Amino acid sequence: MRQSDSQTLEMIDAEVLRLEDVSFFAEKSTGIGMREFSSVVERGGFVHVDVDEHQDPREVCSALVGLKKLVGGNVLYGGRSMFGTDYRWQFRARASVGRVFADTAWVENLTLGENIRLSLSHQRCDAGEINRRVRSSVDTIGGDSSDELIREMRKRPSFVDPSVLQQLQFVRALCGNPQLILLEHPLRYLSTDMIARVTDAITTAVASGAVAIWFGKSSDVPERIRESMTVSWDLSASQIVCSTGFSR
């Protein structure tokens, strides 16, 4: 029986993500798969996957966190399989992953604030601590418009502008101090000044030891992010087949 998680995952030492001969086929025609793909990403690693705007990385990201069945191979997170039977650990592991989704990203019958606090609250974090972390993330992502973001967090997702929703996705992804950040077309709907703040936030998180995997068109990647990237996972016929960089 699956149990709810009651504590956060301990800090992973060096090797955050290891993919061993992973084969995965996406159900959607626009989805991305993997073909006997192996890679190792260590702390502070920044992976870029060059995908076109029409390609949807959602399924492959779900596969990386153990939510979609693989055809073959294994995904190890912090040295443990995401596809084992220790469901309690798997939920704790997923709670330590920050994710910016490409499409549906919110539970519609909760306000944005409740959505952002949901995971931390479910891990029984102290309410004061949750508020502090969320406020800190909002200040980082929102900059001068952080008060406006706070106001928007009282609304439900359907009533909020997509650019605000995208900024709040970053707030949610970063407020849990994630060890792995999955970014699916992360710059969609963001204006130039918003992109600059998001870039700062991501590079800071990576510099402090998190691993980030960026799915997006290479021409859209900001220069500062490009400089931080250490590995590239290369596609062939919509399937990730090999990696280039230090972890090859």
Place this chain on the structure above:
Amino acid sequence: MIRLIGDRGGHIPTVATVLSGQTSGTADCMENDAKSDSPLILSAAVPQSSPAAVLRLAATVSSGVKRTSIAAGYVTGTVGGTFTRRLSMVTETIAVLVGSLRLAASPTSWTPPVRAVFARQMLFTSVDALPSAFRFAAAAGVLIIVQAMIWIDTAGVSSEVVAPLLWRAIVREVAPLLACLVVIGRSGIAIAAELGTLKASGEVEVIDSQGIDPMTFLVMPRVVAFMCSVFGLGMIIAVTMLLAGYVVGEAMGTIHKTLAGFAYEISANFDAQDLVFFTTKTLLAGGLAGGICCLEGFSARPALTDVPRVASRAGIRSLTAVFVISATLSILFYQKFLVFQLG
């Protein structure tokens, strides 16, 4: 002369004859052969008399046997498949109920978001359902008690004879059933539609991606709220039925007692078995109905057009389950089926 045209080994051998200088019999024979996809064809220059007739008969019988066996296989497969699917559905529902109870028994499951979902579900399923529960209970109470009082006068029996019957009918059968109907009608279908929408729009994946178990967050609080709601509403419905029946019965002149006397007479029939029966029935039926609605919601395909289908199916299946459970528990409790004594 007999000529072997072809042999597709392993099949039932079917024969056909072709008469030289043919008559109508040949055409029939060839038609039979074509229909039966004959694996073995014999061409025979034989008279239309006995050997040909025997061969033709053999072909017909063989073809018939083959078709019968195919039909039997199809029927068996259909029946078996249906049975397996139904059995799988029952086991899945029981698994959801048992899993929810196990999760509910663990204090670590009751995190603040789970408590919030449970509280909200209790509000929708119990508190908001009170007006409709009162209406249904009042109507049913009037029908049952006035009918009973009329028959007391007609049959010339005393109310002491009918009171236990009324009490048991209301507490053990009608009130739990009505409570289930109210809860399924108001909330069960809504839950299936809500979960179906969550699944179809990818929100379940969003929840799961954040390390939140959908079973703990979405299913368990709803199933437990269903059980509590059916239990609570069942008690309220029982009391409302008795009160409404008394008020209308007295106004019509069919009840000749004071409220205190009526209440005393009815409640004097209370025994511990009633509590056991009522509790078991409401909790089990409520839990199963909640489990079925959640399961059906999660069975939605990733398209919003599938949501109405799963919602209506959830309503029908949970109602069926409630009636079956109600009848089964009554049989088990009384150890009687109609007039037959069990055991």
